[in-house]
Amino acid sequence: MSSIEKDGVNRLVVLPFAKSVEISFKSIRVRFFRSLITTITLVLAVSFLSFVNVGTDIADGLLATGDINLRQALIRAGYDLEAQDTAVGSSPKQRWIIILSLLVCAVGIINAQLMAVTERFREIGTMKCLGALDRFVLRLFVLEAAMQGLAGASIGAVAGGFFSLVNALLSFGTVAVAALSWSDVALSVLYATLVGILLSLAGVLYPAIVAAKMQPVEAMRVEQ
């Protein structure tokens, strides 16, 4: 921190990272409901991804027991298993549904973030008049998205995994949990979280660039 506050560098405008985080965090807190809507889109999509992936992990665990009854139960539950299959794997249909749900989620996030940028034209313009650089504005929006992404994606991933487990317990009984590889579940949840954060960042990129490139005078011209 102290290196930033050195007086030696002249003609420089700065926004320390810690301060950016503080501003972004406050911004989310103040606009809690708007942030919540963006975040909920993400929670739903990520929890679906996590639900499906953890479900696959559970099925793999059941299959690994080699129990023929469990194999029949899996087929009854809707898994397409050939005689020689030792892992469930994801079907093309499943992959498409997941990709579609993530796509819809990304569009939703872009939409919500564009609205947020429009709402904040004046704020962005004011910041620029006070000496903010394009990248300060970009950084603030990306940080906000990262925080929303982290919160939404981890809640979604854990919730999806949890419901998948409950679902398995109800369908197959306790053996579903007993046969389960917990490290696989952890990986699936982590994977879903990462995908969610990436989605959130990808969704904010275009709106944030629009905001950052804006000329202050344009921002001021907007009627309130």
Add this chain to the structure above:
Amino acid sequence: MSNTHNIVRVSDVTKKFQLGKVAVEALKGINLEIAAGNYISIMGPSGSGKSTLFNMIGGLDKPTSGKVFIDEVDIAQLDAYELAWLRCRKIGYIFQTFNLIQVMTALENVTLPMTFAGMGNDAAVKKGIQLLDLVGLGDRFRHKPSELSGGQQQRVAVARALANDPSIILADEPTGNLDLSTGEEIIALLKELSRERSVTVISATHDFKMLNVSDQVVWIRDGRVDKIEDRDELSISLGKIGTKE
């Protein structure tokens, strides 16, 4: 080529806007020199090009042709970083609509430009409170803009404009959204600051209350400088003001 230091020099500035297929010439060749430390009012009816000229001086917009110098630096030559630095350190802006950042408290609004200027947090908070004291809001620094009246918000904006001890304060219709007495308070505050801190105040306005405190009035009409009057000449033409609008 006068002896006084010109803080702002505008030379043959024109500005064209493309409105659909029609090109509108908002400024048709403006020449203007503003001496440091003065209180200048740019007067003119709406649509006269007053706001456009004002944005040029503030480095918020670029002229179609001609040059704007701030402290004898051609601002067209500055890159994005230097321009940001200029906005941050040299110029303080005050707007008609206050333009405080709604999600921040009064104090945070005032300290933000100091953060951009690289000032440490403690020093910024200390100076921020001093500035809010100066504009008479020392006890309300924790309030959000929505919890303040229009006049109080404009006071916060004045404090924010002073944050980095700028040499120029640009005020665009600073009293436009205020009632008569609050407007007068803000004008008095600006005048006092201009005198005590020898800041050049340039304000675009059609508020005639401004005339009393101005050292110089620049009348803009139809994209050109109509006339420039010094303070002592003003009283003579004051009688005609009513017919001007």
